[in-house]
Amino acid sequence: MEYIIVGTAGHVDHGKTVLVKALTGVDTDRLKEEKERGISIELGFAPLRLPSGRLLGLVDVPGHERFIRQMLAGVGGMDLVMLVVAADEGVMPQTREHLAIIDLLQIKKGIIVITKIDLVDGEWLDLVQEDVRRSVQGTVLADAPIIPVSAVTGEGIPELLNKLDELAAVTPPRPARGGVRLPIDRVFSITGFGTVVTGTLWTGTIKVGDDLEILPQGIKTKARNLQVHGKNVREALAGQRVAVNLAGVDKEAVGRGSTLATPGHLPSARRIDATVKLLSGSRTIENRSRIRFYLGTAEILGRIILLDREEIKGGENALVQFLMEEPVVSLRGDRFVLRSYSPMETIGGGVVIDPDAPRHRRFDTNVLASLRKKLEGTPGEVLAQIIKEHRQGINLTEAAAAAAMNVDDARELLHGMAAEGLFVMLPCEHDLYIVDREIMDAWWRETERALTDFHCRYPLRPGLGKEELRSRCFSQIPARVFQPLLEQWSREGRIVFTAGTVALAGFKPDLTPKQKELLEGIAAYYRTARWQPPDFKGVAANFKVQPSELEELLHYLVREGVLVKINEEFYWHREAFEEAVNVVRELGRTGPFGLAEVRDALGSSRKFILPFLEYLDRLKLTRRQGDKRIFIAN
Incomplete structure (x- = not known):
């Protein structure tokens, strides 16, 4: 089954929460302050069963300008939007700001809902609809249907449900395959269970027991339990509103703006390349201006570095790099909203090009060409x-x-x-x-x-x-x-x-003829010496060769299996070495043996036998046992 998230947007007190209750039977104002003041402060959520039987998740966002951050935390996960306008007031300032945000985030499927039609006459309603239609021209909702409703009388509610059903049927579902990505919008704890986070699952599938990671903190955790619309489930799919009970996570370590993800799936970085468009009428933004950046449920402060110009004016597009004060979790193609640092006004938005970007030189033609290619x-x-x-x-x-x-x-x-x-x-x-x-x-x-x-x-x-x-x-x-x-x-x-x-x-x-002659002579020299081999300097002097050349010749004879390198000073001929190993093996058959016994058996001296026995120790043919040795190889 495919899952869709639909949300409300609009000016404060235009009836969004009452509309949600009329559609779902759920009052999403759960906080005491919300009920006392009669306005939504936090995000509200409710399941919505459509006439076809399709189940939607409905997000109710605050409309008051002081709670725009909460609104932005909810709107990022919407697949469909209902722009709510009260018939008795028409288009208001927050209507326009919410509409601008919807347009910046490119939520292309939506319905314009005119509420409170029981408070106005038909002529006034026509004027309001004309005003709304003018206001949405040039935005993603330019061709959106307008449905007048009354949550009090129920007029228009069936038509609204049918239109939601129609749009939901043609809305592409969020991808359930791939990595998990759940921007967290709420964190709380339950006695006996621990920390719970909620959010809209943007991509992937979460199953009970899955390994997960909280970003940007980098906290490793597991999904201990899952709920969708208040019911325990074994798995949650993309497009659902999900509550995840996390294992081993302190409530204070997580907050709104964090992201729950598949480990290693999402980058987290302070530098982000992007394209930005300022709203028409927005103030001019200069290089390195401080901004507020909104993506998913996160609000991060940062500075905007203009890569292709000195300033951006209202209505203009630009290639930029954001230098953030905290890490941002994002992917290429993510849409975001910008607000000015002070006063806090929505000024524009854009698209992430590189979620983990290197530092760039401004006006670098190669950098700009690369960014355009990755964008377009x-x-x-x-x-x-x-x-x-x-x-x-x-x-x-x-x-x-x-x-x-x-x-x-x-x-x-x-x-x-x-x-x-x-x-x-x-x-x-x-x-x-x-x-x-x-x-x-x-x-x-x-x-x-x-x-x-x-x-x-x-x-x-x-x-x-x-x-x-x-x-x-x-x-x-x-x-x-x-x-x-x-x-x-x-x-x-x-x-x-x-x-x-x-x-x-x-x-x-x-090999040159001279080298062949030297190799034959050196090999014969070591064969004759048997268990009293010459040292490195002695060989060099005898054959009148430079140390570097002799080193190469000896390495060659070792690789060819003619000599055995005992240490940096001594080499033994392979025949002498193997015969000596057999002697040691025979000595070992009767029990531990000492250096003197090997020396006497080979007719050699301590000078040569001690390095030989140490070499056998390194080969694990023998092992020290006090001042004796035992032969341990087969």
Whole structure:
């Protein structure tokens, strides 16, 4: 079943709450002060059953200008709106401000409800309707139906219900798949249960037991219990009014303006790129002016940085970056409302372009072109731009979130673009890591230079160490991406790599005749020395080679399995080493043995046997037991 939220808007005392009661039977003024003063102060909620059987959630917002923040907290989650105008007063200041907010948020499906028609005659009602129609021209409600009603006599209520039913049937439902996003509009605690938050579930599905996160605080929690319209449920779907009992959360740690979300689903940032439009007649806004920013149920103070001009005048559009005093939870495409810092007046609104933006230079043509592309481009163009801007690549989940897309839809688009050669997609820990082709090519050029240089400097080595290559060229990308990157280049035939090294494809250690002669001589030298091998300096002096060259030759013989490196000073010939291991194994068959026993069995000295036994300890062939050792390998 699809769920829709319908809300009221309009001037104070124009009959919104009475209308809600006539439609639902619920008095949404629950506070003592509301009943004493006869006006709504807080948001009110009620279920509304339509003639077709469809169940709507109805949000009643305050109309008084002092409670515009509460109004904004409710209007952000509406799918349908009823703009309420009293027949005896007509269009009033808050009618116009609420209408401007509806237009800024682009709530395109709505009904204009003329209330209190029992207080006026037909001629006056006609004049009011004409005034209303003029007032909504040029807004999203320009073609909205006008339905006169009386909550007292019931006149027009059936027609209103039928029209709501008709509009609800053609209103797209909120997406139940994807991550959870619930802007919190109320927080309270229940003895024995703990903290409860309420709000309209914008996207996703919440099930009892689900892991959730409260943003921007970053508090991890679980859904302990769920209610929809006062009834316990096992799951809540997008478009429903939901109360969530949270596990392990203090009431004081959460408030209106926080967001309940799937962990890792939503960014939280102090810098946001956006496009802004000021209302006609609004005051001029200069760069770095302080503003009040409203999105979902949140009100955040910040400064507006004008990226493409020095000031914005009423009726103008501009590209901006907001620098907020607190983190903002948002997604690309979210609509918001702006009010001036003082006096508090609605001045405009806009659309989020980048919910977690880097700092920009003003009037930078590349930045402005990028923002326009992300604002106006197709989904594919938006994804492409986001990926291009991530010079170190980006995983699929993050790219989809930045583009405000479902992950499956983003994956399908990216597969097509990857097939065209625009991107490279690297499988990475149950996700995909996306790299722009130009960046990938630049990475390869840097890697090719590093490997070529290494092969030239160390022609006898099989390749550059993997970790050295990663730290030298790829320290900025996640470590988990490095292996898939090497595998991609290996599939393309560019490199060969092992558990420890990376080499250019086709590279083989190239021995000169002199090096071959030296290697044969060194190997024979160690074979003859057996268990009294020469030290490093002795070998260098005997063969008249520089230490750096000898080091390369010895490394080569170790890799080829001819020598065994005992420590930095001593190498043993493989044959001598294996024979010595067999001797130690035989000694170990009768119990623990000491260094002297091994020394005497091999006819060597402590100088050589102690490093040898320590090496066996490192290999876990032997283990110290006091001043003795035991042989522990099979």
